[in-house]
Amino acid sequence: MSALAQQASPPTAKADKLRLPKTSLDSVLAPILTVIVLLSLWQIVSWVAPIRADLFPGPGAIMAKLPEILASGSLLGAVGTSLFRALSGFILAVLIATPLALLLAHRPLLRKGLGPLISAMQVLPSIAWVPAAIILFGLSNATIYMVLLLGAVPSIINGLLSGIDLIPPQYRALSQVLGADKRQHIWHVELPAALPGYVAGLRQGWAFAWRSLMAAELIAVGGSLSLGVGSLLQRGRDLADLPLVILVILVILFVGVLIELFCFAPVERKLLRDRGINRTGGKNV
Amino acid sequence: MGVDLHEVSLSYPGTDLVIDSLTAQIDDGEFVAVLGASGCGKSSLLNMIAGLLQPTSGWIEVPHDGAAFMFQDANLLPWLSAADNISLALKLGGHPADLRDARVAQLLNLVQLRHAGNKKPHELSGGMRQRVALARSLAQDRQVLLMDEPFAALDAITRDMLHEELHNLWQQTGKTIIFVTHNVREAIRLSERILVLSSHPGRILETRRISAQLRNDPAQSAALADELTTILRKEQRKHERTGAAG
Numbered sequence: 001m002s003a004l005a006q007q008a009s010p011p012t013a014k015a016d017k018l019r020l021p022k023t024s025l026d027s028v029l030a031p032i033l034t035v036i037v038l039l040s041l042w043q044i045v046s047w048v049a050p051i052r053a054d055l056f057p058g059p060g061a062i063m064a065k066l067p068e069i070l071a072s073g074s075l076l077g078a079v080g081t082s083l084f085r086a087l088s089g090f091i092l093a094v095l096i097a098t099p100l101a102l103l104l105a106h107r108p109l110l111r112k113g114l115g116p117l118i119s120a121m122q123v124l125p126s127i128a129w130v131p132a133a134i135i136l137f138g139l140s141n142a143t144i145y146m147v148l149l150l151g152a153v154p155s156i157i158n159g160l161l162s163g164i165d166l167i168p169p170q171y172r173a174l175s176q177v178l179g180a181d182k183r184q185h186i187w188h189v190e191l192p193a194a195l196p197g198y199v200a201g202l203r204q205g206w207a208f209a210w211r212s213l214m215a216a217e218l219i220a221v222g223g224s225l226s227l228g229v230g231s232l233l234q235r236g237r238d239l240a241d242l243p244l245v246i247l248v249i250l251v252i253l254f255v256g257v258l259i260e261l262f263c264f265a266p267v268e269r270k271l272l273r274d275r276g277i278n279r280t281g282g283k284n285v
Numbered sequence: 286m287g288v289d290l291h292e293v294s295l296s297y298p299g300t301d302l303v304i305d306s307l308t309a310q311i312d313d314g315e316f317v318a319v320l321g322a323s324g325c326g327k328s329s330l331l332n333m334i335a336g337l338l339q340p341t342s343g344w345i346e347v348p349h350d351g352a353a354f355m356f357q358d359a360n361l362l363p364w365l366s367a368a369d370n371i372s373l374a375l376k377l378g379g380h381p382a383d384l385r386d387a388r389v390a391q392l393l394n395l396v397q398l399r400h401a402g403n404k405k406p407h408e409l410s411g412g413m414r415q416r417v418a419l420a421r422s423l424a425q426d427r428q429v430l431l432m433d434e435p436f437a438a439l440d441a442i443t444r445d446m447l448h449e450e451l452h453n454l455w456q457q458t459g460k461t462i463i464f465v466t467h468n469v470r471e472a473i474r475l476s477e478r479i480l481v482l483s484s485h486p487g488r489i490l491e492t493r494r495i496s497a498q499l500r501n502d503p504a505q506s507a508a509l510a511d512e513l514t515t516i517l518r519k520e521q522r523k524h525e526r527t528g529a530a531g
Contacts, residue, residue: 170360173337177354178377178425188373192364275363276407 057243062250065243074232079251082213082228085141089148090209094202096149097156102186104157105164115161118154126151126212130219139223144216151212152205159201163194196271203264210256229255286348287311287461288334288429293343294486295329303329305486306343313428316455316462318476320469320513322521326487327465328357331431334463352429353422357437359414361406367417368393368402374424392420395454412443419451423458432464436471448474469513473499473506481516484524491516 039059046058053061069075104111104118129150133143171193175185191198217230225231229252236244288311295304303326311317321327332338334345335354361370368389375385393399396416406414415435422430436444452475455462466472472479473495481491493513499505 170356170358171362173332173354174356174360174362175377176337177335177351178374179351180377184377188377189362192362195364274405276405 054240054242057246062243062246065247069244069247074227075248075251078227078229078232079255081226082217082230083255085144085148085228086206086210086213089145089213090152090206092145093149093152093156093205093209097153097201097205098160100153101157101160101164105161105190106182111161118157121150122154122158122208125215126208127215127219129212130216133216134220139220139225141225143220144213144225144228147216148209148212152209155208156198156201156205159204160194160198163197163201164190166197167193196268196275196277199264199268199271203260203268206259206264207256210252210259214252286428287313287315288352288463289346290330290334291344291346293330293333293340293345295326295333295338296341302486304333304340305488307487307489308343309480309489311461311463313461314459315478316464316476318472318479319463319465319482320472320479320517321465321467321482321487322484322517322524323467324524325482325484325520327467327482328433330482330487331433331463331465334429335431348428350427352431353425353427355415355418355422355430355432355435357434359406359411359418361414361417361421363406366403366405367398367409367413367420370406370417371421371424374421378425388424392424395423396420396450410443411439412447415439415447416450419447419454423454429461429463432462434466435464437466437468444471451475467517469510469517470506472513473510479513481513484520490520 043058043060046053046056046061049056066075104114126147129147130143133146137143137146167190171189172185175189180188213228214230214233217225217228218234221231221234227235229248233245233248233252236242236248290307290309293304293307294302296302307330319327319330329338331354333340334347335352336347337354361367362373365373371389371392372385375388376382380388389402390399393402396419398413398416398420401409401413401417404413406417409417418435422432436447439447448471451462454460464472464475476495479491479493479495480489481493482488483490491513493509495509499509
């Protein structure tokens with residue numbers, strides 16, 4: 001092997017690896033400490049503030065509610081129902097949005113027509129669809145899924161489209177000189193190249209799906225519908241049970257953060273690392 | 286079969302001519318350098334030969350299986366390892382799956398990267414990336430190889446080594462190589478014939494044969510380099526004046 005072929009990788013990668021543990025520690029410790037400080041302040045204010053305990057419960061009072069609601073089984077059941085709806089609805093949204101985005105990316109006229117509508121749908125709060133969905137499908141799972149899909153699909157479409165838009169033009173030239181047909185170009189070059197944008201769209205699509213689901217479950221209660229986390233929120237409101245309401249809000253937040261931390265964040269990290277892109281968007285070259 | 290260019294012209298919509306009635310014949314197995322100042326249309330010429338651009342008029346004849354292309358920046362797909370980048374070219378070229386790995390290993394060996402197959406492009410140096418790009422263009426297994434200033438961004442030592450390797454590869458494979466460059470010494474060192482393009486629009490201004498004797502004689506090659514540099518400077522000044530006037 002020539003001396004050139006033995007050239008070492010740039011030193012940046014090594015330096016990044018050395019810095020990583022401290023960065024990871026900071027990024028874990030900083031939010032945990034912030035939460036501890038906020039919870040402490042909240043507890044102190046709830047003790048000293050001249051407000052009725054049922055109108056301003058502290059973290060202690062809220063956590064005291066947890067064993068009761070866990071024992072009744074309603075919280076775990078509701079979380080299970082909501083997660084099943086969110087995951088199945090999200091998968092359905094991906095299956096609808098992905099081919100649609102590819103179609104729009106390769107049909108400029110169709111994109112000109114539908115693109116602004118899809119972006120407008122992304123702006124529309126999904127809760128606005130709930131009454132229409134109830135009129136159309138009654139109090140059934142179809143109502144929930146309709147609202148969820150209308151929330152998630154536009155984000156996933158726009159994510160994949162922007163990923164495709166950002167593909168360097170020389171990749172198209174490369175496909176051409178390598179003799180790829182359109183299908184091969186899409187599969188071997190376009191989709192992998194658009195993956196960072198696609199994952200960002202999936203991430204946003206999941207957030208929209210989860211929010212839309214909560215909005216739908218909050219309003220669409222009863223009928224053939226099983227109790228979801230959003231419905232539990234409504235039950236807390238009906239019973240004027242503020243600790244229950246806040247506990248459910250925390251559970252909604254917790255589930256969202258867990259999915260983010262254990263699903264999307266690692267995928268995105270691996271994707272960027274594999275391509276030599278650091279988190280600020282620069283290249284580790 | 287080599288490459289025939291007959292009265293080839295190119296203009297982009299709303300612009301003046303980029304290439305004007307260019308006629309040239311590149312023989313089978315010949316190494317031709319296309320030399321020109323920046324912006325003279327030499328990359329556009331290469332893109333037309335590769336089929337990436339269509340000439341406005343004239344015609345280009347290339348072998349029926351087309352031409353392999355090596356880009357100025359390596360243009361490797363960053364999510365694939367060096368070996369997978371080469372393997373993709375084989376796959377798209379219709380090579381059977383069971384023969385690909387052996388061919389990839391052979392090509393990596395040829396460009397002296399046999400231990401770097403698993404590395405991603407960002408883990409390779411600029412010179413190594415260009416070697417992978419060279420291996421990928423060889424994987425296309427076409428008689429004609431088009432190279433668009435492939436070593437322009439490399440440091441002098443790396444470029445020097447790659448010149449030597451490319452020259453050896455050309456002698457081993459007997460490929461027809463069209464090598465676009467603005468580097469006069471690179472053109473003299475590598476090619477058998479130099480086509481000097483004029484600036485704006487691109488036409489063939491000079492054709493020079495480079496004999497082995499000239500290439501190996503420092504005094505003669507330096508004299509030719511000076512002469513060609515003077516021509517290019519004149520063209521560049523003309524181009525700048527035209528641009529300023531325009």
